[in-house]
Amino acid sequence: MQFKTLYGPVRSGRLGLSLGVDLLGKRICSLDCVYCEVGPTRVHTLERRVYMPARTILEELHSWKRQGLPKPEVITLGGLGEPCLNTELEEIIVGSRAIFPDIPVAVLTNSTLLHDPSVRRELATTQMVLPSLDTLVPEEFVRINTPCSGVSLENITSGLLELRSRYSGRIFLEILLARGINDTPKNLTLLRDFLPKLGPDRVDVVTMTRPGASPLAEAVDQRTLTAWRVELQGTTDPKQDIEQPAAIQAQDQIQGVAQDLTTDAQRELVLNSLRRRPQTIDQVREALGLGTEQTRAVFADLTAQGAIQHAQELGEDFFQAAP
Ligand code: SF4
Structure with a gap:
């Protein structure tokens, strides 16, 4: 079965x-970020x-399970845009x-709908919410995230704080x-002041590692990344608190599963x-547990x-599906 809503793992x-x-x-x-990996936003909206x-x-998740796929x-609920725009979010969760x-179910969100009480209620049964917040400076917000009409930094910060006050899952x-x-x-100063109020379970400071939507988006250097991580996370390594043994265990579990599938699958x-x-x-190869050859x-x-098509980006050989 060709899946149209599932991707990965x-x-x-x-x-x-x-x-x-x-x-x-x-x-x-609701945003059109310069670094977006899935390309420019076509429908720029806050309408749910x-x-x-x-x-x-x-139906596709049932089929994934029935076929014994990895x-x-x-x-992770996300995809080609902002998942909280879908009014059937709760049913999907x-x-x-x-x-x-x-x-566990996690939701990736750009935080622009978190001020809406119904969205926060719908997210309540997930185990993790992964909101993004790249800047608290209004001019930078416009340049990096290009919000649609109706989106404001005030709503984003108040929505995040409201979510934190009631949500029992983890916020990354x-x-x-x-x-x-x-x-x-x-x-950096504004975020450093805001984070203690929010109290997320984890903060990940990252930069682009894959081709993005706009050639204007450039990664910061390692020194900047390290300095920000020290200031905002108190660490230099974003992966240090990831439970590596569990990841390795899971990798062991999927080894052989994808390997045993037919070549077509x-x-x-x-x-x-x-x-x-x-x-x-x-x-x-690593995600699917396939052999190198x-x-x-x-x-x-x-x-x-x-x-599929090949492109050299950021010094590495990337592949993506042909349009
Ligand atoms: S919020 Fe996410 S999906 Fe939307 S444009 Fe930005 S990176 Fe892309």
């Missing part, structure tokens, strides 16, 4: 082996609608937990730094993963068929 630095779920189906978002029916997503460590009761805040845009002392899994995120051969053979086949 991909190994995420923050979550481990993650099966992504797309709640939008198209590039629909059924962009992808819960029924479609839950079991993820986490189901509850349904995912019913299909995979032992797998991400701050992405782009060179010359939000890596300023003013932003392996090709479909790899293509599925590359449809939503550009990745290197090693990233895909198997992975290279699948990539060679997909390249020969014109199903």
Whole structure:
């Protein structure tokens, strides 16, 4: 079965082996970030609608389970835009937990809808929310995130604080730094003052490691990243608190599962993963637990068929599904 709402699993630095779920189906978002990995926003909106029916997503999750495809460590709701824009969010969360009761559900969000009490209520049954907040400086916010009409930094910060006050799951805040845009002392000071009020369970300060939407988005250097991590996380290594043994265990569990699939099924899994995120051969191999030669053979086949494309970005060889 070709999945249209599931992608991966991909190994995420923050979550481990993650099966992504797309709640939008198209590039629909309340922001249009310069670093966005899925390209420029096509529908720039704050309007909540059924962009992808819960029924479609839950049928695909059932099918994933029935086919015995690699079991993820986490189901991550996100996709081609802002998942909280989907009004069937709660049904999707509850349904995912019913299909995979032992797998936690996480939601990636750009934080622009968290001031809405119904969105916070819908998120209440997840185990993790991963909001992003790149800057608290209004001019930088416009440059890096390009908000649609109706989005404000005031609503974002108040929504985050409201979420924290009631939510019993974990909040992993991400701050992405782009060179010359939000890596300023003013932003650092404002974030340093705000974070103790928010009290997230973890703060990840990151920069671009994959090709983004705009050539204007440039990664900050390692020195800047380290300085910000020391200031905001009290650490120099964002991965130090990731439970590596669990990740390795899970990797052991999926070893052999993807390896035992037919070549067609392996090709479909790899293509599925590359449809939503550009990745290197090693990233895909590690996430799917395939052997080195198997992975290279699948990539060679997909390249020969014109199903994937190669690009040299940020000094590495990335592949993504052909449009
Ligand atoms: S919020 Fe996320 S999906 Fe939306 S434009 Fe920014 S990076 Fe892309």
